[in-house]
């Protein structure tokens with residue numbers, strides 16, 4: 329077809345080529361440094377997702393301050409990716425940086441708690457509710473451990489996840505719905521187990537599908553984000569979360585809420601703002617202000633059931649925990665972040681900025697009559713290159729238009745704005761300035777003017 333996401337294909341092609349060339353030509357220092365230094369890495373990047381950026385070669389970061397990066401060639405860039413949420417509160421928030429400096433003189437890891445650990449526990453409960461907490465290093469790990477507990481206390485094998493979900497590199501969640509059947513995602517590297525024996529996939533917002541899956545009696549837990557944020561953003565239909573809670577209870581499954589991205593919603597995450605009632609709660613990425621930390625918590629009655637299970641199991645490797653987790657640096661950062669950064673005032677700033685961004689992008693889309701839309705959950709904004717709203721993961725997958733997105737991302741970067749690479753996600757931190765938001769809206773308008781002329 330001549331049109332892709334409403335854009336003339338030839339025009340898109342020309343734009344993509346021009347923007348790719350512009351990025352490469354304007355970064356001689358970066359290019360030279362990569363040519364000299366990247367060879368020791370597999371495929372030239374230290375973590376293979378870094379190949380998924382759409383630019384001809386990665387940007388090398390020289391400095392990060394507030395919501396702004398400077399690259400090796402000296403370009404200042406407004407950062408709306410913010411480490412894909414790890415730096416949602418801005419780069420090196422001052423209280424966190426101060427806590428790091430102080431702890432840096434006092435050991436980095438002991439495999440023993442500190443007094444700050446006790447304070448962090450109190451703060452976690454204050455922020456997120458009455459859970460029995462555990463500290464992990466990544467949200468992936470936190471989800472894995474939460475799932476292990478759910479299987480342990482229910483004695484059931486499967487996790488129910490939603491088509492198009494992402495919960496980190498948790499093997500069990502790497503399934504998709506294909507012709508009504510759950511199957512292992514075909515792209516999963518080196519996978520040797522048929523994951524449909526461990527997981528069942530349903531469509532988001534489909535309570536009848538969830539009930540049918542739960543009826544089989546083999547589901548230990550529903551693992552879900554409150555809003556699907558990892559494909560194109562899909563909001564829950566009214567009553568969906570109440571339905572999940574009711575069905576989980578009715579069929580004896582536990583409800584695990586993964587707030588790793590929806591922590592953008594406001595104080596206490598989506599759970600806090602909308603009054604969800606999970607059995608297990610997970611949040612990672614920005615919870616300690618960017619220091620690699622994740623937390624997971626069990627409701628007291630789940631904790632009690634687990635305690636009984638734990639006391640009866642043969643001693644030995646539990647499959648939970650990692651050596652460097654719950655280290656003193658994490659606690660120092662957790663305390664600083666929870667008490668001084670993840671505050672109502674900061675969330676109010678983020679909300680205000682994100683609303684401005686949402687309205688600005690929506691107006692540009694309207695102006696150019698693009699068949700696109702914008703969605704937002706608190707500080708997290710996403711434009712989607714298809715009409716909306718989207719109902720589920722299948723629709724979200726169909727709404728992805730990689731060629732358009734890749735060209736747009738490079739085009740935005742050439743205009744000084746960085747957004748997340750995997751889809752069109754933008755975060756507004758408490759230190760993101762109004763003028764940065766307006767620059768992004770302006771850049772978006774300039775690009776759509778070219779694409780939709």
Ligand code: PMP
Pocket residue numbers: 466467468469471494495496497553558586587588589612613
């Ligand atoms: N849960 C959700 C909802 C996520 O979006 C992600 C990462 N994008 C994770 C878990 C995993 O986080 P990490 O890669 O830090 O382990």
